[in-house]
Amino acid sequence: MKRIYLFAWIIIAGLSSCKKFLDTKPTDFYTPDNYYATEAQLQQALTGVYGDLMRPELYAQVIPFNFTTSTDEVLSNRTADGDTRGLRYNYDASQVYVGNLWKFSYLGIANLNSLLENINKPTMDSTKRNIIKGQALFLRGFLYFTLTSNYGDVPLVLRPLGINETTIPATPQKDVYAQIEKDMKEAEVLLKDYTAAKLGYNELVTISAVQAMLARVYIYWAGYPQNNVSKYQDVLTYTNKVVNSGLHALNPDYRQIFINLSKDAYDVKENIWELGSFGAAPGVVTKGGNDIGNFVGIQSGIVAADTTSYSSASWVWATKKLFDSYEVDPTNTATPLKSSLDVRRDWNCANYIYSGTPRVKTARPNVWQMSAGKFRREYCPAIIRNTNGVGGAYNINWPVIRYADVLLMRAEAENYLNGPGNAYADINLVRRRGYGIMNGNVVKSVVVNNQGSGYTVAPAVTISGGGGSGASGTAVVTGGKVVGIYLNSPGALAPGTYYSSAPIVVIGTAWVPGTAYTVGTQITNAGNLYTVTTAGTSTTTAPTQTSGASNAAVTGAVFTYAGVPATATASITTGTEADLTPGLSKEDFQLAIRDERMRELCFEAVRKADLIRWGNFYQDMQTFAAWAAANGASVTATGNPNGLQGAQNVGTRHVLLPKPTYELNLNRALIQNPGW
Incomplete structure (x- = not known):
């Protein structure tokens, strides 16, 4: 099912020509001299770099988890383990994950440099050569973007190095950005007609991936610490290229994006570029997996007799700030939680876990203790989810950049350059999808008209009619009365499933003769x-x-x-209820963009970078920590004091990772980042 991880990875990085002993060329192992001789070998070298992006040291664990999941949207619930992994801002330059992110980024760059130096070596079709070269250039730029956004000034190496070339000073970040831009723009030309729509999958770098990622590079460049605000025009240029291509669109069901990732189903319109895992082909259970949906996921353990079970540690929890950012239905009377008008809330902030043997779905009503629910291993194919009671090799793909991000970047750049007037369309499209009403009406609310009496258990709730389908709710019973209906789903979000009129709500089970x-x-x-x-x-x-x-x-x-039976009435949306408040000032619209990015992109490893580029990461986190302490995070029974401690640990130095100790010892030209 994964298209690109077909070859064994042969490490040829860092090799340089050397004096030949007795002028004899090696024949029993690969060097740059006897490799890159065929198109297949060029492709194999490129494939190896793709594969290494999903190493645990990069996107299989560290980037989506270690240094990105303690912000105002998500906090670690770990103590000592949170420190050793970098979750609570207690790491230093000697920490292994700090070093591995640097090391494996440069390993990929070294392999790409060797590939690019030998790109013209084999005789082959020029179009195929350009596709390989374009991807290699982009990936080199992408890895330098990873390095500079985490470490600041870094050595810029654009050729294979000799074994003694170890003293290389760091290049200023603005010049690193310039090289990233150069590599990616050249890749854009080489990949002109190379699209995910033609491929049928999105695990390879295509023209849209290049353009979308260039927009992200520019929006980081425009923010802190470079503050090159002229780059906002480039953000607008490149987001327009993606939007105007007609190749991409929002999936009407926000939840389905992440279900597809778990099921290994490609959505080439929403997910512009995703990183493929190491093999979820039918019948394969022994391939290396990743931690997506594990540390950031809904808690569950493997139970041998339960083939639906899966393993997830849930080592981070959502924050009350994130949960409260989603609009609730003001008329809803369900307790302790009101239904949200925004589908994204209950998907991202999971109000349940699985526990015990046998495994039981257990409510998690305390907002500070809700699992980060975006990536759900329960949707992975059973053959890799549960194997005779032993954890399978989970293989959820990682969404590097989505179309929704492109729309929100375009809105942010448009607002900066021209004010919010034309920026409303993009943010409202994202919001309408979030509310489930991008293409039609859904059930907005279920109001209890008569609470009834005499209930000893919560009655069934049936929602039917109205021309739609898929809406469901749960009755909340207190003191024998139905005090509210929690709307679990506003309806199915696909053509033919939307509501044209309010459906009928029936509370309870009708008597049927002969039952x-x-x-x-x-x-x-x-x-x-x-x-x-x-x-x-x-x-x-x-x-x-x-x-x-x-x-x-x-x-x-x-x-x-x-x-007496309870009764209830449903209402449906009117089509514009998700829209952002009109008439906002430029400054207020920017604040709205910040909140919308959190609601839409939470747990996708962009929030920390967003807070940094907006220029006040340290103060924002201190403000959040004080708010969290005053709003229940410090309470052991219902809050997340371990996560709060992590937020309180944030210092001014944490806008960058420290340069690794081992690299400083090897490369004496490097200077440690401020505060480390």
């Missing part, structure tokens, strides 16, 4: 609520309330009058 009932079952009939007190099969005689609170028995099952 076998068990003790405790509650049913309704003729406006009355009954509880089964004697098990059996009902006759054709309906239960009736014979006198006040007396019994209503028939042959077989015995029904006792319990009370």
